[in-house]
Amino acid sequence: MSRAVVHSAAGPSAAQLAEVALTAQEYADAVRRLGRHPNALELGILGALWSEHCSYKTSKALLRELPTQSPNVLQGPGENAGAVDIGGGLACVFKIESHNHPSAIEPYQGAATGVGGILRDVFTMGARPVALLDSLRFGPLDDPRQRYLFAGVVAGIGGYGNCIGVPTVGGEVYFDDGYRDNCIVNAMCVGVVDQRKLTRARAAGAGNIVLLVGADTGRDGIHGATFASVELDGSSHERRPAVQVGNPFLEKCLLEACLELAGRDGVVAMQDLGAAGLCGSAAELAHRGGCGIEIDVARVSRREQGMSPYDVVLSESQERMLIVVERDRVAEVETIFDRWDLHSDAVGVITDDAELVVLDGSDVVCRVPLDVLVDGAAERRPASARPKHLDRLLSTDPMSMKPRWNAEQALLLLLASPNLGSRRSIFRRYDHQVGDETVIGPGGDAALVRVHGGGTALAVSTDGNARYAALDPKAGAMIAVCEAARNVVATGAVPLAVTDCLNFGNPDKPEIYWQMQQAVAGVAEACRALGLPVVSGNVSLYNDTAGRSIDPTVVIGVVGLLDDLDRRCAAGFAVDNDIVAVVGPIGAELGGSEYQRIAFGVNAGPRPTLDLAQELAVQRFVREAIALGLLRSAHDCAEGGLAVAITESCLIGGRGARIGIDELDAHRENAAWEAGILFGECQSRFVVSFPRSSLMKLHEMAAHIGVPFRGLGATGGDRILVTGSIDVGLDEARRAYEGALEVA
Amino acid sequence: MKFGIAVFPGTWSDRDCAHAVTLAGHDPVMLWHKDADLRDVDCVILPGGFSYGDYLRCGAVARFAPLMQAVAGFAAAGGLVWGICNGFQILCEAHLLPGALTRNASMQFRCEPSWLRVENAGSPFTSGCARGEVLQIPVSHGEGRYVADPATLEMLETSGRVAFRYVSRDGAPVDGSSPNGSMHDIAGILSESGNVLGMMPHPERACEPLLGSADGMRLFQCVAALAGDRGTFITTGSR
Numbered sequence: 001m002s003r004a005v006v007h008s009a010a011g012p013s014a015a016q017l018a019e020v021a022l023t024a025q026e027y028a029d030a031v032r033r034l035g036r037h038p039n040a041l042e043l044g045i046l047g048a049l050w051s052e053h054c055s056y057k058t059s060k061a062l063l064r065e066l067p068t069q070s071p072n073v074l075q076g077p078g079e080n081a082g083a084v085d086i087g088g089g090l091a092c093v094f095k096i097e098s099h100n101h102p103s104a105i106e107p108y109q110g111a112a113t114g115v116g117g118i119l120r121d122v123f124t125m126g127a128r129p130v131a132l133l134d135s136l137r138f139g140p141l142d143d144p145r146q147r148y149l150f151a152g153v154v155a156g157i158g159g160y161g162n163c164i165g166v167p168t169v170g171g172e173v174y175f176d177d178g179y180r181d182n183c184i185v186n187a188m189c190v191g192v193v194d195q196r197k198l199t200r201a202r203a204a205g206a207g208n209i210v211l212l213v214g215a216d217t218g219r220d221g222i223h224g225a226t227f228a229s230v231e232l233d234g235s236s237h238e239r240r241p242a243v244q245v246g247n248p249f250l251e252k253c254l255l256e257a258c259l260e261l262a263g264r265d266g267v268v269a270m271q272d273l274g275a276a277g278l279c280g281s282a283a284e285l286a287h288r289g290g291c292g293i294e295i296d297v298a299r300v301s302r303r304e305q306g307m308s309p310y311d312v313v314l315s316e317s318q319e320r321m322l323i324v325v326e327r328d329r330v331a332e333v334e335t336i337f338d339r340w341d342l343h344s345d346a347v348g349v350i351t352d353d354a355e356l357v358v359l360d361g362s363d364v365v366c367r368v369p370l371d372v373l374v375d376g377a378a379e380r381r382p383a384s385a386r387p388k389h390l391d392r393l394l395s396t397d398p399m400s401m402k403p404r405w406n407a408e409q410a411l412l413l414l415l416a417s418p419n420l421g422s423r424r425s426i427f428r429r430y431d432h433q434v435g436d437e438t439v440i441g442p443g444g445d446a447a448l449v450r451v452h453g454g455g456t457a458l459a460v461s462t463d464g465n466a467r468y469a470a471l472d473p474k475a476g477a478m479i480a481v482c483e484a485a486r487n488v489v490a491t492g493a494v495p496l497a498v499t500d501c502l503n504f505g506n507p508d509k510p511e512i513y514w515q516m517q518q519a520v521a522g523v524a525e526a527c528r529a530l531g532l533p534v535v536s537g538n539v540s541l542y543n544d545t546a547g548r549s550i551d552p553t554v555v556i557g558v559v560g561l562l563d564d565l566d567r568r569c570a571a572g573f574a575v576d577n578d579i580v581a582v583v584g585p586i587g588a589e590l591g592g593s594e595y596q597r598i599a600f601g602v603n604a605g606p607r608p609t610l611d612l613a614q615e616l617a618v619q620r621f622v623r624e625a626i627a628l629g630l631l632r633s634a635h636d637c638a639e640g641g642l643a644v645a646i647t648e649s650c651l652i653g654g655r656g657a658r659i660g661i662d663e664l665d666a667h668r669e670n671a672a673w674e675a676g677i678l679f680g681e682c683q684s685r686f687v688v689s690f691p692r693s694s695l696m697k698l699h700e701m702a703a704h705i706g707v708p709f710r711g712l713g714a715t716g717g718d719r720i721l722v723t724g725s726i727d728v729g730l731d732e733a734r735r736a737y738e739g740a741l742e743v744a
Numbered sequence: 745m746k747f748g749i750a751v752f753p754g755t756w757s758d759r760d761c762a763h764a765v766t767l768a769g770h771d772p773v774m775l776w777h778k779d780a781d782l783r784d785v786d787c788v789i790l791p792g793g794f795s796y797g798d799y800l801r802c803g804a805v806a807r808f809a810p811l812m813q814a815v816a817g818f819a820a821a822g823g824l825v826w827g828i829c830n831g832f833q834i835l836c837e838a839h840l841l842p843g844a845l846t847r848n849a850s851m852q853f854r855c856e857p858s859w860l861r862v863e864n865a866g867s868p869f870t871s872g873c874a875r876g877e878v879l880q881i882p883v884s885h886g887e888g889r890y891v892a893d894p895a896t897l898e899m900l901e902t903s904g905r906v907a908f909r910y911v912s913r914d915g916a917p918v919d920g921s922s923p924n925g926s927m928h929d930i931a932g933i934l935s936e937s938g939n940v941l942g943m944m945p946h947p948e949r950a951c952e953p954l955l956g957s958a959d960g961m962r963l964f965q966c967v968a969a970l971a972g973d974r975g976t977f978i979t980t981g982s983r
Contacts, residue, residue, distance in 0.1 A: 158853050162794075162853055162855075162884075162886070163754070163794045163797070163798075164756070165756025165757075165793060165794075247797070248794075248797075249753070249754050249794060249796070249797025249798075249799070250797075252753070252754055252756070252794075253753050253754070340753065341753060427855075428854055428855055428856045429852050429853045429854070429855070430853070430855060431853070431855045431884045432855055433855060433882060433884060433946075433949050433955070434756055434757065434760065434792075434884065434949075435759070435760065436759075436760040436763050436764070436948065436949060436951075436952075436955060438955065439954055439955065450954075453763060565954070
């Protein structure tokens with residue numbers, strides 16, 4: 001049966017094109033591919049699916065450089081989430097995604113629906129979500145608007161995650177001037193599933209029924225995908241209706257029902273409704289499976305009256321799923337939804353004609369080939385240029401500035417910095433324990449989440465330092481990969497795979513596109529060196545307001561596997577009179593450091609050096625030492641350098657340390673040198689502690705693997721002592737550390 | 745013995761409670777909110793979560809569930825009913841316990857360790873503990889501030905119906921600075937005959953040293969030991 005679609009005789013006006021964020025060239029491409037003018041509905045659908053948010057048209061070519069394969073990978077990019085084998089017949093399913101634009105307009109709901117969306121990506125694949133992490137960036141907290149955004153985002157994350165009952169176990173937050181106009185809200189979800197129940201969003205079987213389940217469809221979020229693909233401006237707050245509202249209770253019911261469905265005979269595919277709503281999800285579902293799909297909007301339950309087909313297919317109402325079911329299993333599936341008091345509508349069928357057909361009752365209102373919709377957006381390779389100001393920034397010698405404080409004062413200021421201090425005031429507002437699997441919660445390096453009450457655990461971490469990336473986007477991205485992996489290694493786990501969230505400004509600016517090229521190349525190079533495939537991820541562009549762009553912000557999520565929970569490690573010094581040592585280099589590097597930001601208010605000079613071979617060796621050393629039971633603590637040495645890492649291990653463990661660093665004696669008269677050694681952010685470093693009985697073996701291992709390894713002192717007492725430089729009471733350090741975010 | 749674990753839409757501690765019961769060596773039986781059937785269990789646990797989304801008021805909708813009608817009858821007949829977090833809120837809404845749970849004094853959700861002093865060691869839930877003993881059991885709630893009128897508070901105090909009180913790590917009084925600002929620092933209360941316990945902290949999260957504390961397991965073991973002695977408290981099977 002071939003029914004004709006209502007055609008449009010003429011093309012749209014410039015204003016109509018702007019409304020759907022298509023260029024004249026893109027429109028011309030669409031007309032050529034369709035052989036006709038699209039009608040108004042088709043134009044809206046094209047605009048949504050060809051938006052940057054859905055099509056990745058500007059980043060696609062770059063993303064092809066990323067390694068995506070390893071023997072553990074069960075599902076790489078292209079599905080709702082990636083999946084890796086974690087043994088015992090189980091898979092770990094995970095992904096990170098941005099919700100920056102909505103959060104900048106309406107922080108609570110923006111963040112809440114970001115959490116809701118990433119949860120759906122994971123349970124759509126049949127996996128039970130076991131952990132959430134959030135990577136956040138705001139402007140400085142002395143600005144009331146930043147405090148409003150920060151408080152709203154934290155409340156939104158808690159509001160959704162606490163209600164749905166998935167623990168929020170980690171993440172990070174940084175405050176920097178560059179995020180004053182555009183906050184960053186990236187949410188990561190990790191789930192676990194029996195591999196036999198791993199479900200794909202790949203439709204198949206002409207005649208199979210398409211069920212739309214969950215919330216009724218309202219007018220909320222129309223053009224959300226296009227909204228996320230343009231710069232914000234002074235009128236952006238008027239786009240608040242483009243921000244959706246979350247209902248975690250409904251999603252909890254949807255989660256349980258979908259997990260009951262996963263792996264059942266007759267359930268062919270599941271796909272959540274996200275950006276571009278019903279038309280986006282239907283098109284992707286059918287296109288992935290190489291078939292076609294027909295949706296009747298008249299069958300969609302609505303929240304309000306008078307909605308046009310345009311409203312229905314482009315609505316981004318939350319908590320909705322599409323399920324493809326064999327015709328004779330529909331009643332069985334509906335019984336499960338009924339049990340959870342969820343409404344389901346049979347809104348369409350799978351066809352074999354590779355088209356998206358939208359009906360409004362008996363009228364055909366849209367008929368577009370799926371390859372045009374899903375793959376049709378022309379890839380863009382904007383002009384690229386290295387920012388000119390970099391030369392000036394990089395020519396600064398960070399060691400030439402004269403410190404204003406002695407080392408003790410600097411340590412306390414760093415501990416009290418909102419970027420380094422305790423995150424307890426945030427994570428105590430998140431349920432990080434529900435599920436009875438959180439072995440190491442927030443506040444250390446990676447979180448450690450036990451698998452199904454057994455003897456193994458997943459180590460999960462997100463990381464990303466935009467200060468390094470601002471100076472050198474490629475190295476910044478490489479360091480983000482290394483540091484997230486290092487956090488995972490600090491628990492004793494083996495890093496398995498990466499999910500990445502790439503946040504940039506407007507790619508039509510040559511400097512921004514250059515940053516993208518550099519950053520993606522950095523992720524690719526570091527992942528190759530560490531043997532980590534990128535199995536899922538997200539790109540967020542147009543993080544600009546009134547022409548100002550964020551610094552390139554590469555957030556890396558790493559999942560690792562600890563195969564013996566008895567051989568785990570935490571960050572705190574656990575026992576008095578253990579030896580404290582540093583694994584990795586000791587040097588004076590202040591470029592890009594938090595010390596530099598606090599002391600001099602700049603971000604300049606060369607970023608910390610990174611040697612990927614050394615990184616790999618250091619990670620291997622720490623992992624093997626933990627596996628052999630030689631270490632009693634391991635802590636990634638990151639922002640704030642050696643002195644802050646040692647102090648954190650003291651604070652977490654509740655005991656002091658006596659430390660001597662020979663390099664400090666080399667230039668006692670040079671205060672910048674002292675700061676560089678104590679607070680410089682050399683990469684590929686861990687602070688570890690261990691009993692005296694481990695010492696010989698560790699030295700042997702270090703020599704064998706070829707990593708710098710040096711004893712610095714011992715644990716114990718109630719002071720943090722660094723000979724000749726620091727003598728601070730544990731209580732004083734704790735007050736500074738715990739007070740860092742109290743203003744919020 | 746059989747522990748029944750209620751499942752309302754929005755409940756999320758059901759699986760954790762089942763895990764704890766299994767660790768204690770007993771059988772969890774899931775009780776669906778739409779069924780007024782307690783399936784011969786010896787003790788009903790109303791677990792944590794956001795039943796029916798906790799829209800309107802925490803626990804306000806759950807009290808009308810068919811399952812709760814059966815639970816009320818079971819409690820009236822002397823059966824063991826244990827409300828944890830949202831379960832405590834439901835018990836108050838159902839008037840199986842007096843008072844109410846309101847928004848934390850901090851106006852924020854709190855998930856952190858808490859320390860509970862056992863105030864009544866004679867109940868079927870706490871008889872394995874010593875009076876004055878301090879248990880480490882975490883809290884995780886946004887609306888756990890226990891409030892009641894002065895007469896009710898007086899009655900609870902004088903009749904030994906305060907089961908647990910928040911204290912500091914070393915057992916010292918916290919005088920209002922508990923995780924939620926409860927009146928009299930109350931963390932858990934008992935019904936008049938002692939067979940119904942409501943508590944905000946989550947003992948099912950404190951059943952393994954690996955997860956930070958095993959003090960919660962003491963309560964599960966205590967209930968199990970008592971329920972084995974079927975003369976003391978009735979079971980749903982014996983009705």
